Amino acid sequence: MRLAARMERIGTETAFEAAARARALEATGRDVIHLEIGEPDFDTPANIREAAKRALDEGWTHYPPAPGLPQLREAIAADASARKRFPVDPERVIVTPGAKPIMFFALLVLADAGDEVIYPDPGFPIYESMTRYVGATAVPLPIRQENGFRLDPDELASLVTPRTRLVVFNSPANPTGGVLSRDDLERIADVARERDLIVLADEIYSRIVYEGEHVSIASLPGMAERTIVLDGFSKTYAMTGWRLGYGIVPEPLVAPFTRLIINSVSGTSAHSQVAAVEALTGPQDEVDAMVAEFRARRDLIVRGLNAIPGFRCLQPSGAFYVFPDVSGTGLSGARLADRLLQQAGVSVLAGTAFGQVGRDHLRISYANSQANIATALERIRALAERLTPDARASEAAAPPVSAR
Ligand SMILES: Cc1ncc(COP(=O)(O)O)c(C=O)c1O
Numbered sequence: 001m002r003l004a005a006r007m008e009r010i011g012t013e014t015a016f017e018a019a020a021r022a023r024a025l026e027a028t029g030r031d032v033i034h035l036e037i038g039e040p041d042f043d044t045p046a047n048i049r050e051a052a053k054r055a056l057d058e059g060w061t062h063y064p065p066a067p068g069l070p071q072l073r074e075a076i077a078a079d080a081s082a083r084k085r086f087p088v089d090p091e092r093v094i095v096t097p098g099a100k101p102i103m104f105f106a107l108l109v110l111a112d113a114g115d116e117v118i119y120p121d122p123g124f125p126i127y128e129s130m131t132r133y134v135g136a137t138a139v140p141l142p143i144r145q146e147n148g149f150r151l152d153p154d155e156l157a158s159l160v161t162p163r164t165r166l167v168v169f170n171s172p173a174n175p176t177g178g179v180l181s182r183d184d185l186e187r188i189a190d191v192a193r194e195r196d197l198i199v200l201a202d203e204i205y206s207r208i209v210y211e212g213e214h215v216s217i218a219s220l221p222g223m224a225e226r227t228i229v230l231d232g233f234s235k236t237y238a239m240t241g242w243r244l245g246y247g248i249v250p251e252p253l254v255a256p257f258t259r260l261i262i263n264s265v266s267g268t269s270a271h272s273q274v275a276a277v278e279a280l281t282g283p284q285d286e287v288d289a290m291v292a293e294f295r296a297r298r299d300l301i302v303r304g305l306n307a308i309p310g311f312r313c314l315q316p317s318g319a320f321y322v323f324p325d326v327s328g329t330g331l332s333g334a335r336l337a338d339r340l341l342q343q344a345g346v347s348v349l350a351g352t353a354f355g356q357v358g359r360d361h362l363r364i365s366y367a368n369s370q371a372n373i374a375t376a377l378e379r380i381r382a383l384a385e386r387l388t389p390d391a392r393a394s395e396a397a398a399p400p401v402s403a404r
Contacts, residue, residue: 006133006135009132009133009135010129010130010132010133011125011126011128011129011132012125012129013124013125013126013353014125014349014350014353015036015037015038015349015353018036018337018341018347018349018353019034019036019037019347021341021347022034022036022341022347025341025342025345030345031345032341032345032346032347033345033346033347033368033372033375033376033379034347034368035346035347035348035364035365035366035368035373035376036347036348036349036363036365037365037367038174038320038321038365038367039234039235039238039240039367040235040238040240040290040320040367041367041368041369042238042286042290042293043238044237044238044239044242045237045238045279045282045286045287047278047282047283048237048239048275048276048278048279048282049275050278051274051275051277051278051279051282052242052271052272052274052275054274055270055271055274055275056271058274060270060271060273060274061270061271062270063266063267063270064267064268064269064270064273065267066258066261066262066266066267067093067094067095067254067257067258067261068093068094068095068246068267068268068273069095069270069273069274069277070090071274071277072093072095072273072274072276072277073090073091073093073095074090075276075277075280075281076088076090076093076095076246076248076280077089077090077092077093077248078280079280080093080229080231080248083206083207083214084203084206084214084216084218084219084229084248085215085216085219086216086218086219086224087224088248091251091254092248092249092250092251092254093246093247093248094246094247094248094249094254094257094258094261095244095245095246095267095268095273095276096245096246096247096261096265096268097243097244097245097265097268097269098232098234098243098244098245099202099204099230099231099232099234099245099246099247100126100245101245101260101261101264101265102200102228102230102245102246102247102257103126103127103130103168103200103202103230104126104130105247105256105257105260105261106166106198106200106228106247106253107130107131107133107134107136107166108134108260109253109256109257109260110165110166110198111131111134111135111136111165111166112135112136112165113134113135113136114135114136114137114163115136115137115163115164115165115166116136116137116138116139116161116163116164116165117131117136117137117138117139117164117165117166117167117168118139118140118141118156118159118160118164118166118167118168119131119138119139119140119141119168119169120140120141120143120151120168120169120170120173120355121140121141121142121143121354121355121356121357121358122143122175122176122323122351122354122355122357122358122361122363123143123168123169123170123173123174123175123354123355124170124174124175124202124354125353125354125355127168127200128140128355136165137163139159139164140355140356140357141155141156141159141169142155142357143173143176143178143357144357145176145312145314145323145325145361148178148314149173149176149177149178149314149316149323150178150179150180150181150184151169151180151184151188153184153187153188153190153191154187156188156191157191157195160191160195160197164195164197165197165198166197166198166199166200167188167191167192167197167198167199167200168199168200168202169188169199169200169201169202170201170202170203170204170205171185171201171202171203171205171214171318172205172206172208172209172214172316172317172318172319173205173318173319174204174205174319174321174354175321175323175349175351175353175354175358175361175363176314176316176321176323177298177314177316177317177318177319177320177321177322177323178316178317178318179209179211179212179214179316179317179318180215181212181215182215185215185217185220186220188217189217189220189221189222189223192223192226193222193223193226197226198226198227198228198250199217199223199226199227199228200227200228200230201216201217201218201227201228201229201230202230203216203229203230203231204230204231204232204234204235204245205235205318205319205320206231206236207235207236207287207291208235208236208291208294208318208319208320209291209317209318210291210294210295210298210316210317210318211317212317214318216229218248224250225250226250227250228247228248228249228250228253229247229248229249230245230246230247231245231246231247231248232244232245232246233245233276233279235319235320236279236287237279237286237287238290239279242269242272242275243268243269243272244268244269244272244273244276294320294366294367296370297320297366297368297370297373298315298316298320298322298366299315300366300370300373300374300377301313301322301364301366301373301377302314302315302316302322304373304374304377304381305322305324305364305377305380307381308377308380308381308384308385309328309329309384309385310326310327310328310329310330310384310387311324311325311326311328311329311380311384312324312325312326312328313325320365320366320367321363321364321365321366322363322364322366323351323358323361323362323363323364324361324362324364325360325361326360326361326362327360329384329387330387331387332350332352332359332360333350333351333352333358333359333360333361333362334350334351334352334359336350336362337349337350337362338350339383339387340362340379340380340383343383344379344380344382344383345379346376346379346380348362348363348364348365349362349363349364350362350363351363
């Protein structure tokens with residue numbers, strides 16, 4: 001069948017493919033530890049599940065208003081005003097099935113063929129995919145380990161041209177766990193204001209921060225009018241399967257985004273939206289407990305990886321990923337990821353799943369139990385010790401096993 005030419009430009013998210021590969025291996029009887037998937041391993045808190053069940057019984061089974069139920073838009077506006085520290089008008093909140101459509105809509109609404117969109121490399125692969133799909137030019141902004149996985153605002157400024165329309169960034173970030181400082185955000189905001197750019201601020205991990213506080217670029221002077229804030233329920237409340245997200249958009253984008261909803265999905269599941277009100281207004285202690293557990297896992301995995309020959313891993317301040325440089329093993333991230341799955345039963349992603357800058361990296365999700373992470377670390381260590389010249393040299397120099 002002949003497909004539209006634009007389908008040649010669309011990319012994908014290889015995490016889903018990697019998970020399928022790992023499951024296929026498991027089906028042959030192999031034991032695999034999953035560190036590839038970017039979703040909390042916790043269940044959705046019980047109060048939210050109960051609210052959804054009640055909503056179904058109360059008849060929330062009809063089409064909702066396209067941009068979202070008024071009570072949810074109000075709850076999001078109140079929560080975001082408090083946490084993101086800028087006054088959010090409920091009319092500017094657009095509820096979507098998962099947060100991903102906000103990326104798609106932003107690009108469909110703002111980027112024409114020939115326009116340029118600056119996106120982080122490494123970064124969430126959908127930014128580049130959707131930019132190319134709509135016919136715009138995707139301009140990668142390198143994010144480097146040497147810079148603590150924070151984007152360099154001067155480098156950002158150097159990439160802006162008269163065709164630049166949109167700048168996309170993500171803090172805390174997938175895949176690096178990097179968190180931008182207030183100073184970084186102020187400098188990005190300066191560039192956006194000076195060069196009249198729109199910003200897509202992906203804040204999906206804004207509640208998963210271990211050190212310091214999350215700062216929304218929309219809270220900086222003059223930025224709410226040029227920022228699309230993307231956030232949602234998937235990560236914070238362990239609700240990936242519910243498909244619930246939202247955007248907070250400048251006033252001129254409310255009608256176009258709503259029209260895209262009407263043209264695509266009509267709206268977001270009504271009973272899920274009622275449950276989302278409970279998520280925001282009910283007790284938050286389970287969120288705090290999840291974040292505390294993620295922090296303990298982060299400490300475990302960072303310590304463990306840095307003790308493995310050939311690995312250099314920064315301690316990320318947010319999200320639930322690490323992005324170690326594995327060049328010391330002598331293998332690229334892609335080759336090492338492949339060997340880890342086939343020979344060690346550990347499923348991780350190659351850094352290149354997030355852009356070319358990730359060539360020497362792995363993306364490891366620590367949304368798995370501490371026991372599984374500890375076993376995975378042992379398996380990774382055993383494989384790495386068989387690989388690296390340094391490790392071989394130190395093995396040779398070490399006393400015989402019986403004397404240790
Ligand atoms: C950076 C980033 N943004 C957005 C999303 C999409 O979230 P949702 O599941 O709500 O569509 C993800 C999910 O992995 C993500 O990592």
